[in-house]
Amino acid sequence: MEMIIAGLLDSISPASLMFLLVGVAVGVMIGAIPGINGPMAIALFIPITYYMTPLTAIGFLVGLNKGAFFGGAVSAVLLRTPGTPEAAATSWDGYPLTQQGKGEKALRMALYSSVAGDFISTMVLIVIAAPLAAVALFMGPSEIFALISLALTVIAGIGTSSIGRGLMAAGFGILVGLIGTEPVTALPRLTFDVYQLGSGLSLIPVAIGLLAFSEILLQLERFAGKGDGEHSAHVFSSKPEDRFLPIKEFFKNIKTLLRGSMIGIGVGAMPGLGAPVASFMSYDQAMKRSEHKDEFGKGRLEGIAASESANSSVVASSLIPLFVLGIPGNLAAAMLMGAFMIHGMQPGPLLFKENAQLMYGIYGSLVLASLFLLVIGRFGLRLFCKAVDIPAMILYPIVMFTCIMGAYLGKSSMFDVGVMLVFGFIGYFMRKFDYSYVAFLIGFILAPEWERALQQVVIISEHDTFMFFQRPVAMGLMALAFFVIGRTFWTSFKEGRKKRAEAVVAEEQAKNG
Amino acid sequence: MQVTRIKRDSIAYLLIVGFCILMLAWAIPIYTPAYPGYGASAALVPIVAVSVMLFMACLSLMFIGVSSYLKKPMPVEEREFPEDLEGGGGFTQVGRINLPHLARIMIPCVLLVVAIEYIGYVLASFAFLMILQYAIGSRKWLQSIVVSIILTAVLYIVMRYGFGVPVPGPQIFE
Known part of the structure; x- marks a missing residue:
């Protein structure tokens, strides 16, 4: 109990509150800029957190991520340029509302849905993470090794249309993550x-290069052909019914919002799986269950509530596997895992045992971040809308130079700037060739832990090849990993066969004129 | 003649196969510590990682080869670049490599890394930002100068006085 109170008191210290507030505000501002998302913002700002206490740093980054998730809705609603896939469903109903002069109302719905989804998800995290972590403490190195293997196979499918390319990217990430001092020989x-x-x-430098720098390289490529970017046509109506969201109207969507959060x-x-899946699933469910199916896509607030509550609730819930098992469920969680490691902590069940006060402080910061998001969003909505209008000619050099100096800041080393440029270059090619940079990054982060677990298994078992057979949970997890690979291959094989059959038909039709 | 996507992917797989063979035959044996007699060998996990890459690349090559040999038509998404398809690529970033664009951006960045060690942060950063803005198409000189000066100064102040980190290269204001 003392730990809980001490942790919560830490989270309301002036420094923590200030950085949390700044994190949320900067996150919303950055997220509102098309093409910049939460993980990218975390990558850009991690170097700054070197100079903060662990709680302030994690609180700042969590605030940044939460803010960026809502910020993504701003460009989606005003420009129909979601920038990130998870905000796409928001744009389907948000943009038609903007065209009707109800952009502010749409943004308010997005804000309240985001905050509600995020808050519910944070509460679930708080309630279940610590008990699950206590169970996870019984896991030994074999289980951890098997679990990371499973995570790598699941994650290999993110961000690419081919599991094969995903596994290649994960393998490359592991290889790069193993560069350095080997843990057993220290050579x-x-x-x-x-x-x-x-x-x-x-x-x-690796994360900034892969996430931010390569993204800017791609955006500049697209921008070169377009001119000075798109500008929003947001002319907000001055009528109160078009601007504000009455409580009654908000509560009409409460079922959709709760469903989206779940x-x-x-x-x-x-x-x-990640936020885009949640967002699309929730939108789909909302549409199927609505009495006004035909109005979806034409400016229905329910659609915004479904999409935003779902994608924002992913932010906190994706921390469950991170806190309980030390496995990042998505890119933002991977970046937060990196931040934990930079501050000398290894995410996983031991966090609750070794850094209980800090964990309760983080819980406090997570709840406060939701409240700050509500306040900042409520009063700064019009200001954040201006972020979508920053000219690309000014924005891109700023982001690019920040990438370079951010890479330098970590160790005050120009070598790291070189590393960032190399990974920016690699990231550009990975995106163009459809190799998952998410799988690469998670492989890179998990590689040392995976190897450590393997070394422990080998040393404890004294080279017993059948060690896994004595550990049913580990064996089950490994079997699941193989099942995931097999199933993914089978699914893509079936889909490929179907597409090929369609291609044959199309070719024959073309031949026959 | 423009390379099709399937050809480009095949070249990429071949390069990956070459990289993996190089790693397995040369880099891993030479740059990995010898087995100390306990635990797993330091080369084990790198070999596993590279083997996964090699296996997947070979499998993909084999698949393309068999399809080509049997003259089976490939699905249009695998054959063509998303930008050439009707409706574009949606969220996908897959597409053709634009080498002139890459060179236009990467060369000033590399020059900055080299120049900063000789002429210092302030001059190198200012020059870099001017060149970068020109490279991305800005022709508003006054705006470029103002952005370059402000950005250089802000990051100098943040690094030097905010975090107490010396800016890279010779310190001209010390």
């Missing part, structure tokens, strides 16, 4: 005699 491995690689590649929590808690 350099795969450093190619470059002394700067002795301590391995830092997460910051979908978001379920999807977020499962590694690998």
